[in-house]
Amino acid sequence: MNAYRSPRSRTVRGLVVASTLLLAAACSATPTSSGGTTSTAGFTPPNIPMQKSLGPGEGVVNIVAWAGYVEYGQDSKTVDWVSAFTKQTGCKVNVKVAGTSDEMVALMKTGQYDTVSASGDATLRLIAGGNVAPVNTALVPNYADIYPALKNQPWNSVNGVAYGIPHGRGANLLMYNTAKVTPAPTSWSAVFSPSSPYTGHITAYDDPIYIADAALYLMKTKPELGIKNPYALTQAQLTAATDLLKVQKQQVGSYWSDYTKEQAAFDSGDDLLGTTWEVIQQAVAADGKVKTKAILPSEGATGWSDTWMIAAKAAHPNCAYQWMNYIVSPKVNAEVAEYFGEAPANSKACALITDNPSFCADYHAADESYWKNVYYWNTPTKLCLDGSGKNDCTTYAQWVTAWNEIKG
Template identity: 30%
Template structure:
C-alpha cells in the first residue's frame, strides 16, 4: 500500500482496521527495532509487572505505516524515528502521551522533549528514547588511504565490496554526494539526480543491508569493506569479534536520528505500555540499550547512574549539542512518497 493511498484512508476506516484484530490484554505487542525488546531486560520487566512482551522488528522506518495499516496485526507501542513520527500522528495511528505518567520526563534532554516532530495542537505524541548519527565505516585493513567522503561509496575499485542501508535515507546520502545539502527539502530534480547516482552505484553494491545483524555478517564474511552505519553500533560489534573497523563522519556531514516511543491509538494495554516506557527510560532500560545497540540515550540522569565516566563521554551524553551538529532527520511531509518512490525505483532496476 502506498503512503499516498494510506494518507487518504478515513478515520472511520482506520478504526475498523485497527479493531478488526483483538488485542490480547496484558500482552504488549511492539513494532520496533532490534535490541528494543531484548531478553536481558524484558524478562525482568515481565516478572516484575506481569505484562508479557511480544516484538516484531523493522529494518526501516518505511515499515511502520504499511504494517500498522495492513490490518493483519495489532500493535500497542511503536518506535519510529524522527522523520516518521509526524506521519504516524497525521494518519491518526497514535494517541497523545500523558507525560505526567512518564516518571523521568523531566530528566530527559530538553532538546528532545521539545522536538516539533512529536507535537501537535499542544499535545505530546512521543517519548524520546535513543539517538545517534548515521556515519560511514570501513575495514581498516582494506585501505591504505583512509576514506573521507561519501564519494568513496562510489569508488569503482570497490565493485562488489560496498553496502548501504535499505532505507529511503539513501536518497539523503546520494544527494549530499551530489552537493545537494538541503536533504529534507529536495526538489524533484534533486531527487531524480540522487536516484540516478544510486542507480550508477548499484553495480558496486554487494547488498543493501536491512538490519544491524545483516551488515555485521556482511563484514564478517569478508563480502564488503565499506558502508554507512548506525554510529557506534555495528562497528562496536565487529571490533568485539576481532575485526578492526574505522568509523568516520564524511566531509559532507552526517545525519542524526532520534527514536521515539509512541502509543498506538486505542490500545487496551495502556497500563503495560506506560510501564514499559518508564522501564526503558530507567537506568535498567537506558544502559541496556546503550550496551546492546551502542546508542546514546535520552535520559542523561539515568545514564550517569549506570555508565562508566568513559562510556558517558563516548556516547556524547555529556554533550547534547552533538546531536544539534548533525543533520537531524526531519519530517518530509507531503514529500515523503517522492523520496520513498525514488529509493524503491533504485532497488527495482
C-alpha cells in the first residue's frame, strides 16, 4: 500500500444555498410522470438529451474531482495517470479539486466544467438542477466490467436511466484504539451511548449526511420508529436522529472532515473511537504510534460510491466521455483505488494491483455480502427513498437545518 493517500475532505464550510433550495423545490412537488413512469427520485429530471455518438476529441477536458482522483505527478512523479490519458487521446486535462459535495454542485452550476466525480449526497442535486446529462453507457466500453451492484442505483440513475459511471466505493467504519477501548466494540452503541466511558475522546464525521449514521443505528435498535432506509426519514424520524446526535455531541471530543486530522488525533491518543474510513485506519497503522482496528458494526454502516457524471452543457463532451472510459479502465482504476484508498469499481482492476496483493481483500472489492450491509450515501428527497411510494420524507435542505441545530 502506498504510504501517502489523498482521500476526500468533505467539510461543511458553508451551505451552497441555491443548489440546496433547488433540490428541495424539485423534490417537494407531487411526483409527476415522465413517459408513463413516476420518477424514483421524487422529481422529474429536466429533459436533457443523451449524447448518441462520439466525435473527435476537443483537445481539452475540464474536471471537478475529489483530491486523489486526477493525479498528474504534482505530489509524486510516480503517481500520474493524466499524462498517459493526454498522450492517448490528445485531451489536455484541467482539474479543479473540490473540498465538499456542496462545492462540487456549485462548480458544476457555473457551466465551466465537463465532468465531475460526485458522491451520492450530490448526484441527485445535480440531476434535479439540470446540471448533468444522462450518460450513454454504450460510449463507455469499460462500463461493461463495472461491478453490477454499482450500476443503476438510486444515487446514479433515475427511472432506470444512468446518470454516471461508478468509480469506487467505501464504508464508514467504526475505528477504536485496541489498547484503550475494552471490551472491543461490536455495535455503534459504542459512540451513541450517553453514558460512554470515553466521553471527550469520541470522534464523528462533520457533515449533514452523518445524520444517516444515527438513523441507521435507530433503524436497527428502535424498530418502533419505522425507519426502513437511513436516507428516507419522516419529520418525526429526522427529529429522533437529530435528538440522538445532540446527545452524542456531549460525548464528542472532535468532529472531522479532513482525514489527516482524524489520523493525527488517533496517533496522539486524543481520539479513541469513532467513525472512519478504511484508508485512515491503514494510515494510522502505518504510523505505528497506536494500535487500532476498524470494524463493520453489527448494525451495518453507511458508505459512499462515487460517480463520474457529465455536464448537461459540456463544452468538451467527447473528451469527457474519453476521460470517463479511461479513469474506470482496469489498470487506471486499480491505480486510483490503491492510491486513494477505496474498493475499485472495475471488476478487472484487482488482478492488476501488485504492490499489495491483499488490497482488494482488505477493501472487500468483490465481497458483495459485505456491501449488503452498507447503505451508500444518497440525497434525501421528499419522495421517500425506501420504496414505500410515500411523499412525506424530509429533504436534504431539512437535514442541513437539523445539522446546524446539532452543531449549534
